[in-house]
Amino acid sequence: MSNSEAEEKEIPRLVVIGGGTGLSVLLRGLKRFPLDLTAIVTVADDGGSSGRLRSEMQMPPPGDVRNVLVALADVEPLLEKVLQYRFSNGDGLAGHNLGNLIIAALKDITGDFNHGIQELSRVLAIRGRVLPSTGQTITLKAEMSDGSLVEGESRIPRVGCRIERVFIDPEDAKPVDEAMEAISEADGIVIGPGSLYTSLLPNLLVKGMADAIRASSAKKIYICNVMTQAGETDGYTASDHVEAIYRHVGSELFDVVIANDAIPPLAIQQRYAAEGADPVLPDMDRIRKHGCEVVSANLLETRDVLRHDASFLSRSIMRLIRK
Incomplete structure (x- = not known):
């Protein structure tokens, strides 16, 4: 050796x-x-820019993946600001995060969410590897202590009732x-x-x-x-x-x-x-x-x-x- x-x-x-x-x-x-x-x-997020892309493009939400890519990348401060930039104006653009849009574009270009992440990882020369837990679009649901069922990661903490289980x-x-x-x-x-x-x-x-x-x-x-x-x-x-x-x-x-x-x-x-x-x-x-x-x-x-x-x-x- x-x-x-x-x-x-x-x-x-x-x-x-x-x-x-x-x-x-x-x-x-x-x-x-x-x-x-x-x-x-x-990849259970369903709120904000991630939630919109998930719904409109039938893809896993990219937000958490984007944040991890930025954390592991050795990039100039300006590039980090670009990847984390959120549009405040524009018909259809307002509220979207640029890094999320880049991941969505790479998902379409490569034909696969995970492959798109790996391509962006290569471009950013990240220190490590970032993988989604699943390549499928999943929905998080919760059964609450009052017996009600809540659907959606962003809604679950807002119900004001104790969580019994999630699935x-x-x-x-x-x-x-x-x-x-x-x-x-x-x-x-x-x-x-x-x-x-x-x-x-x-x-x-x-x-x-x-x-x-x-x-x-x-x-x-x-x-x-x-x-x-x-x-x-x-x-x-x-x-x-x-x-x-x-x-x-x-x-x-x-x-x-x-x-x-x-x-x-x-x-x-x-x-x-x-x-x-x-x-x-x-x-x-x-x-x-x-x-x-x-x-x-x-x-x-x-x-x-x-x-x-x-x-x-x-x-x-x-x-x-x-x-």
Whole structure:
């Protein structure tokens, strides 16, 4: 084996699964480390520009994929602004995001949503690989505690009723082959952070996805949110997040749970409380009862909003998968 082959073999293969802001924040940290990185991204969004393209072009929504591509790309600030640009005027253009339109165009040019993503990944020279969890158009649905059924990822958190379960339609939506291969070959698999019911579970509910993760020999890591989300996880502790996932896709999915144990500044807490969000309590003992190792630490990066400290999380993940 040549030196270059030996070095390539030593680079850990990491799969990160999720969507929304949390996934993009984490990937901006991870791309600075020597990793063979694959991001598997939710395609359940049905709001805004993504929702319009989904409806009009019969394609999976591109918004979460776009954000992940930007997070992994080494692009000039102006190009990032171009990809994230949202039109404010124009008949038919107002509200659309330019990056979404580019992905839609590449989907038509290549004839396939995933192929279009790979072509844009090549143009942007991203550090890693971005894959949709499924190439099919799926709809997220939720059964609420009052027995009602809500359809649509964007509508579910706005109902104001506790979520009992979510499911995707069609329930037999097939995963992208490359995503399943990445999971089977991974040294580490990270799920989260992200909206529990509308970003994480839509990936895990794709047929065969959870079973493939469970069967993988990789270190499986769940990163819990630092704050609850109004309409989704009101009053949830860290173990409530884990147990909700296990109720949907079966237990023994995670080896390690990373949870925040720091208290946000009071002013930040008050601002989030006004929006119906509170700190997620890290109930370690209850998590350990599920057979998970717990890593608890100050995960907060506090600015105008709370974010996970991507640099600290990335170093923690690297230590775990190198054990």
